[in-house]
Amino acid sequence: xxxxxxxxxxxxxxxxxxxxxxxxxxxxxxxxxxxxxxxxxxxxxxxxxxxxxxxxxxxxxxxxxxxxxxxxxxxxxxxxxxxxxxxxxxxxxxxxxxxxxxxxxxxxxxxxxxxxxxxxxxxxxxxxxxxxxxxxxxxxxxxxxxxxxxxxxxxxxxxxxxxxxxxxxxxxxxxxxxxxxxxxxxxxxxxxxxxxxxxxxxxxxxxxxxxxxxxxxxxxxxxxxxxxxxxxxxxxxxxxxxxxxxxxxxxxxxxxxxxxxxxxxxxxxxxxxxxxxxxxxxxxxxxxxxxxxxxxxxxxxxxxxxxxxxxxxxxxxxxxxxxxxxxxxxxxxxxxxxxxxxxxxxxxxxxxxxxxxxxxxxxxxxxxxxxxxxxxxxxxxxxxxxxxxxxxxxxxxxxxxxxxxxxxxxxxxxxxxxxxxxxxxxxxxxxxxxxxxxxxxxxxxxxxxxxxxxxxxxxxxxxxxxxxxxxxxxxxxxxxxxxxxxxxxxxxxxxxxxxxxxxxxxxxxxxxxxxxxxxxxxxxxxxxxxxxxxxxxxxxxxxxxxxxxxxxxxxxxxxxxxxxxxxxxxxxxxxxxxxxxxxxxxxxxxxxxxxxxxxxxxxxxxxxxxxxxxxxxxxxxxxxxxxxxxxxxxxxxxxxxxxxxxxxxxxxxxxxxxxxxxxxxxxxxxxxxxxxxxxxxxxxxxxxxxxxxxxxxxxxxxxxxxxxxxxxxxxxxxxxxxxxxxxxxxxxxxxxxxxxxxxxxxxxxxxxxxxxxxxxxxxxxxxxxxxxxxxxxxxxxxxxxxxxxxxxxxxxxxxxxxxxxxxxxxxxxxxxxxxxxxxxxxxxxxxxxxxxxxxxxxxxxxxxxxxxxxxxxxxxxxxxxxxxxxxxxx
Numbered sequence: 001x002x003x004x005x006x007x008x009x010x011x012x013x014x015x016x017x018x019x020x021x022x023x024x025x026x027x028x029x030x031x032x033x034x035x036x037x038x039x040x041x042x043x044x045x046x047x048x049x050x051x052x053x054x055x056x057x058x059x060x061x062x063x064x065x066x067x068x069x070x071x072x073x074x075x076x077x078x079x080x081x082x083x084x085x086x087x088x089x090x091x092x093x094x095x096x097x098x099x100x101x102x103x104x105x106x107x108x109x110x111x112x113x114x115x116x117x118x119x120x121x122x123x124x125x126x127x128x129x130x131x132x133x134x135x136x137x138x139x140x141x142x143x144x145x146x147x148x149x150x151x152x153x154x155x156x157x158x159x160x161x162x163x164x165x166x167x168x169x170x171x172x173x174x175x176x177x178x179x180x181x182x183x184x185x186x187x188x189x190x191x192x193x194x195x196x197x198x199x200x201x202x203x204x205x206x207x208x209x210x211x212x213x214x215x216x217x218x219x220x221x222x223x224x225x226x227x228x229x230x231x232x233x234x235x236x237x238x239x240x241x242x243x244x245x246x247x248x249x250x251x252x253x254x255x256x257x258x259x260x261x262x263x264x265x266x267x268x269x270x271x272x273x274x275x276x277x278x279x280x281x282x283x284x285x286x287x288x289x290x291x292x293x294x295x296x297x298x299x300x301x302x303x304x305x306x307x308x309x310x311x312x313x314x315x316x317x318x319x320x321x322x323x324x325x326x327x328x329x330x331x332x333x334x335x336x337x338x339x340x341x342x343x344x345x346x347x348x349x350x351x352x353x354x355x356x357x358x359x360x361x362x363x364x365x366x367x368x369x370x371x372x373x374x375x376x377x378x379x380x381x382x383x384x385x386x387x388x389x390x391x392x393x394x395x396x397x398x399x400x401x402x403x404x405x406x407x408x409x410x411x412x413x414x415x416x417x418x419x420x421x422x423x424x425x426x427x428x429x430x431x432x433x434x435x436x437x438x439x440x441x442x443x444x445x446x447x448x449x450x451x452x453x454x455x456x457x458x459x460x461x462x463x464x465x466x467x468x469x470x471x472x473x474x475x476x477x478x479x480x481x482x483x484x485x486x487x488x489x490x491x492x493x494x495x496x497x498x499x500x501x502x503x504x505x506x507x508x509x510x511x512x513x514x515x516x517x518x519x520x521x522x523x524x525x526x527x528x529x530x531x532x533x534x535x536x537x538x539x540x541x542x543x544x545x546x547x548x549x550x551x552x553x554x555x556x557x558x559x560x561x562x563x564x565x566x567x568x569x570x571x572x573x574x575x576x577x578x579x580x581x582x583x584x585x586x587x588x589x590x591x592x593x594x595x596x597x598x599x600x601x602x603x604x605x606x607x608x609x610x611x612x613x614x615x616x617x618x619x620x621x622x623x624x625x626x627x628x629x630x631x632x633x634x635x636x637x638x639x640x641x642x643x644x645x646x647x648x649x650x651x652x653x654x655x656x657x658x659x660x661x662x663x664x665x666x667x668x669x670x671x672x673x674x675x676x677x678x679x680x681x682x683x684x685x686x687x688x689x690x691x692x693x694x695x696x697x698x699x700x701x702x703x704x705x706x707x708x709x710x711x712x713x714x715x716x717x718x719x720x721x722x723x724x725x726x727x728x729x730x731x732x733x734x735x736x737x738x739x740x741x742x743x744x745x746x747x748x749x750x751x752x753x754x755x756x757x758x759x760x761x762x763x764x765x766x767x768x769x770x771x772x773x774x775x776x777x778x779x780x781x782x783x784x785x786x787x788x789x790x791x792x793x794x795x796x797x798x799x800x801x802x803x804x805x806x807x808x809x810x811x812x813x814x815x816x817x818x819x820x821x822x823x824x825x826x827x828x829x830x831x832x833x834x835x836x837x838x839x840x841x842x843x844x845x846x847x848x849x850x851x852x853x854x855x856x857x858x859x860x861x862x863x864x865x866x867x868x869x870x871x872x873x874x
Contacts, residue, residue: 001021001027001030001052001054002019002020002021002022002052002054002063003019003020003036003049003051003052004017004018004019004050004051005017005018005019005020005038005048005049005050005066006018006047006048006050006095006096006099007038007045007046007047007096008045008046008047008096008100008109009040009096010094010096010097012094012851014094015088015095017051018038018047019056019063020038020063020065020066021060021064021065022052022066023066026066026069029069030049032051032074032076032078032081033048033049033074033076033077033080034069034070034071035047035048035049035069035070035071035074035107036048036049036066036067036068036069036070037066037069037070038064038066038067039067043111043184044067044183044184045109045111046070046109048076048081048096049074050084050085050095073381075103075107075381076099076102076103076398077399077400079400079432079435079436080102080396080398081099083098083102083396083431083432083435084098084099086431087101087421087428088421089843090427090843090868091420091421091866092843092847092868093422093866097420098421098423101396101421101423103396104370104373104377105370105373105374106370106371107374109187111184111187112156112184112185112187113157113158113184114156114182114184114185115149115154115155115157115160115175115181115183116149116153116154116181116183117146117149117150117179117180117181118178118179118180139170141164141167142170142173142174144164145174145180146174146179148160148163149180154183154185193267193268193269193371193375194264195236195237195238195264195265195267196236196237196238196262196263196264196265197234197235197236197264197265198228198234198235198236198237198240198251198261199262199263200228200234200260201258201260202259203232204228204229204232207225207226207228207229207232208225208226208229210225210259211225211226211229220244220250221250221253223244223246224240224244224246224250224251224254224260227243228260234265237251237262268375268378268379269369269371269374269375270372271363271368271369271372271376272363277351277358278355279355279356280352280355280356282320282323282324282327283320285317285320285321285324286317286515286517286518288316288512288513288514288515289317289320289321289517292310292312292321293321293324295308295511296308296321296325296328296439297324297325297328299439300325300328300329300334300404300438300439301328303403303437304437304439305433305439306440306509307433307439307440307454307508307509308439308440308441308442308508308509309442309447309452309454309455309508309510309511310441310443311444311510311511311513312443312445312512312513312514313445313513313515313516313522313722314445314522314718314719314721315517315520315522315722315725315726316445316514316516316517317513317516318443319352322338322406322408322441322443323353323356325404325406325439325441326338326356326357326404326406327356329403330360332403333401334402334403334438335386335387335388335399335401335402335403336386336387336388336402336405336406337390337394337397337399337402337404337405337406337429338387338389338405338406338408339390339391339394339395339405339407339408339425340390340408340409341391341408341409341415341683342366342392342414347660347661347664347665348664348685348686353387357386357387360386360387361385361387361388361389362376362379362380362389362390363376363388363389364376364377364388364390364391364394365390365391366391367658369657377398380398380399381398391414392414392415392417392425393425395425395429401436402432402438403436403438404438404439404440404441405429405432405438405439405441406440406441406443407425407426407429407441407442407443408443408444409444409683410426410442410443410448410451411444411447411448411451411715412683416869416870416871416872418872422866422868422870424869424871426442426451427869445718445719445722446715446719446753448711449757449760449770450771453761453771453772454771455508455509520725520727521730522722522725522731522751523693523722523725523730523731523732523733524730524731524732524733525721525733525735525748525749525750525751526734526735526749527737527740527749528543528545528546528734528735528736528740529737529738529740530543530737530738540636540640541632541633542640542694543736546694546734547640549734550641550674550692551641553673553691554641554644554673556691558690558691558692558729559667559672559673559674559675559687559690559691559692560673560674560675560690560691560693561674561675561676561685561690561694561720561724562675562676562677562681562693562696563678563679563681563694563695563716563720564628564695564696564697565678565697565700565716566630571590571592571626571627571629572590572591572593572625572626573590573591573593573600573623573624573625574623574624574626575615575618575622575624576620576622577618577620577622578617578618578620580616580617580618582600582612584602584604584605584607585607586824586825586826587604587823587824587825588821588823588824589602589603589604589821589824591607591609592629593611593629594631594652595631595632595635596631596652598610598611599611600612604824604825605824605825628697630648630650630677631648631652633676633696634646637674637676644674645671645672645673646672646673646674646676647663647667647672647674647675647676648676649675649676649677649680649681650677650678650680651678654680664685667687670689675687675690679716681720681723682716682720683719685723686723686726687723687726688726688728690723690725690726690731691724691729691730691731691732692724692731693720693721693731693732693733694733694734694736695716695717695720695733695735695736695737697736697737698717698735698737698745699713699737699738699739699742701713701716702739702742702744704874705820705873705874706872707764707767707769707873708871710742710743710744710760711760713742713744713745713748714744714745714747714748714756717744717745717748718748718751718753721733721735721748721751733749735748735749743755743759743760744756744760747759768812768835768837770869772837773835773836774835775834775835775869775870776833776834776842776846776867776870777831777832777833777873778795778831778833778834778846778850778864778867779819779830779831779864780795780816780829780830780831780832780862780863780864780865781824781827781862781865782828782860782862782863783826783827785828787860787862788830788862789816789830791853791856791862792816792830792832793816794853795816795832795849795853795864796813796815796832798849798852799813799832799845799846802848802849803842803845806842806845809837810836810837811834811835811836811842812834812835812836813832813833813834814832814833814834814835815830815831815833816830816831817831818830819831819874820873820874821874827863834846843868846866850864850866
């Protein structure tokens with residue numbers, strides 16, 4: 001038996017499977033998706049098994065054996081292995097990079113240099129003359145080192161040098177003469193958590209009988225036995241000690257008598273262990289909700305691959321439709337994945353799912369510790385849960401019977417990963433659902449134009465040619481039992497292929513919910529022209545109308561949400577004498593002033609310095625802070641409305657673990673009047689007493705050099721407006737802007753998605769932008785501009801040359817030009833853009849062009865990054 005293994009080296013030369021022999025003792029354990037340790041040149045590396053076969057096409061004697069199997073159960077299912085291949089092909093990344101993205105950080109290999117005593121070494125050591133010069137008598141300290149290493153089996157080199165700090169020469173001597181040999185061990189970055197647990201060894205009557213036998217001076221031990229008789233089940237040692245206020249020696253004394261046992265028991269780190277979630281029952285559905293639910297649930301029951309785009313206004317009850325659809329899926333014995341944007345993964349959202357499905361839910365997001373995330377992932381692996389709710393990477397949850405994938409707020413750009421592999425979770429969800437004949441629901445009040453375009457075309461889903469999982473599994477080389485497991489893990493398609501990623505068979509079907517639950521009205525939206533406010537002499541950051549509305553809400557004891565999508569105190573610091581602007585020395589970006597720390601900070605590389613009070617260019621003291629950030633708004637509110645209670649939520653106030661939950665719980669308990677923040681306050685929040693929403697600078701995004709600027713502005717304003725008047729109290733929204741005539745702001749004020757969509761689609765088609773054309777962004781970066789420019793120009797020329805071979809397909813190569821942010825972290829950046837239409841498969845062209853510059857990348861440490869269907873062009 002042989003395994004095809006992708007090794008942990010992300011490079012062009014290693015971006016393929018290597019053959020390894022499977023030793024007899026490992027054959028039951030090595031499966032598709034297994035992690036294995038394999039010899040690779042002089043090193044031992046982690047790799048993933050992506051196929052099995054019973055022969056190789058060359059001399060079997062040259063095939064090296066697998067060194068170790070790293071897991072009892074493969075961490076990747078066969079369909080995930082195939083999905084990684086699809087991601088590698090679609091997003092032009094190395095296959096190992098895609099595989100690594102699918103496992104938790106705890107399982108990413110940590111390579112440690114160890115030494116062990118050489119196998120050939122007996123009592124006497126052979127010293128080679130060319131290394132040492134002459135035979136040296138064995139020294140006592142060297143014997144001590146050998147004995148220490150032999151007892152440990154293997155010791156990390158750093159640990160050994162610390163242990164024998166004054167005898168490092170002896171350690172080196174033993175390695176040189178071959179007595180100690182270096183080995184590389186592969187270890188996980190995190191271990192499972194184990195706690196000391198007290199286990200009663202007999203039934204309660206026997207425990208009480210033993211308690212009576214104890215002498216009077218053993219009162220504490222008697223108390224332990226009596227307690228365990230009343231609670232006859234395993235209990236953490238720490239809990240028992242706290243409960244009875246006793247020492248560990250008391251319990252250990254009973255263990256020595258053989259009356260109870262103390263064992264290390266593995267436990268799951270549960271981020272919600274201390275939380276109580278009140279059980280909720282399904283709510284009656286409104287007619288629109290019922291219609292949508294019927295379409296989704298029927299597709300789930302039919303085990304049909306179907307993609308629904310659910311356009312529902314804010315407050316229309318999409319979450320209840322999700323919950324009841326998931327219940328239909330669970331009733332079939334299948335599993336569900338729910339993706340939400342990271343900033344929308346609020347305690348409120350978790351509470352809704354935990355309240356309905358209890359312990360069947362696992363939660364995966366970046367605010368969990370590494371250990372908590374690892375244990376939530378293990379619950380999925382061990383089939384202890386059936387529902388996963390999480391951010392982008394939760395799409396890789398190792399489920400084997402997926403029936404439903406829901407992507408809430410599907411328009412969010414955070415579903416696109418900005419580091420390799422630069423996948424879009426929406427497209428990965430559609431591909432993965434195709435493997436399982438599952439249903440995908442893309443939900444949003446403001447769907448992305450790409451998804452809406454998908455409902456208007458015959459063939460909206462673009463995927464590579466289907467690849468049969470049989471090719472990955474390796475023909476008839478598996479035992480029947482193992483084959484059955486794999487077939488169950490990757491449902492057979494109607495074509496007979498196992499878990500293949502199909503050609504576009506699904507269609508995007510549009511479902512709409514245009515009314516709020518119980519007919520509640522959408523909030524009234526007022527557009528405030530801040531140019532007019534300036535002409536009237538109002539230089540405050542609050543318009544007169546918004547000021548008056550805040551005053552009224554405070555008087556009525558109602559709550560307010562204020563959005564300003566800029567953190568910090570002021571957006572830049574400038575000298576009014578000479579025009580000097582404080583810039584980051586490592587990035588081409590101005591520094592933001594933060595009042596709380598009296599520092600100016602770069603939001604790209606993290607560089608910070610003390611607040612500037614004297615201009616370093618002309619020594620003038622006329623330094624002023626321009627622009628407004630959330631810190632400044634918070635200060636201004638306190639001045640204008642004495643006694644107002646403000647909670648500020650931005651990156652600066654939510655870095656600590658649990659901070660999101662803390663602030664939102666305080667606001668939900670009405671311990672604050674205003675929730676002020678960046679875009680994290682615009683989504684996923686539902687507070688009954690919020691009746692006023694203010695967008696303080698609605699046009700900040702409009703000024704960015706990005707063709708999606710208008711779409712993002714419309715989406716953000718519509719989403720934040722939806723936080724108001726969601727329950728009995730009516731809502732009102734004030735949008736402050738210097739561009740009141742812009743169509744995105746006018747459409748958002750009218751809650752009119754269709755008028756915005758029609759106008760934006762017309763512009764996109766005219767300018768040949770997505771969704772009518774597709775883009776590939778290639779970014780090059782280096783510390784030296786001349787080398788960077790030469791390479792960028794050569795790459796663009798090579799792309800244009802190769803593009804001729806695809807004529808007459810319309811392919812346009814734009815650039816190279818400097819990136820909008822031309823330098824980040826001391827590296828200059830240039831970019832080329834490929835614009836193309838239709839189903840032109842140009843991935844091979846791009847790979848071929850970039851591959852010809854690998855020597856330049858390696859020799860000069862130049863970086864070339866490829867982003868297929870980019871969301872950010874900065």
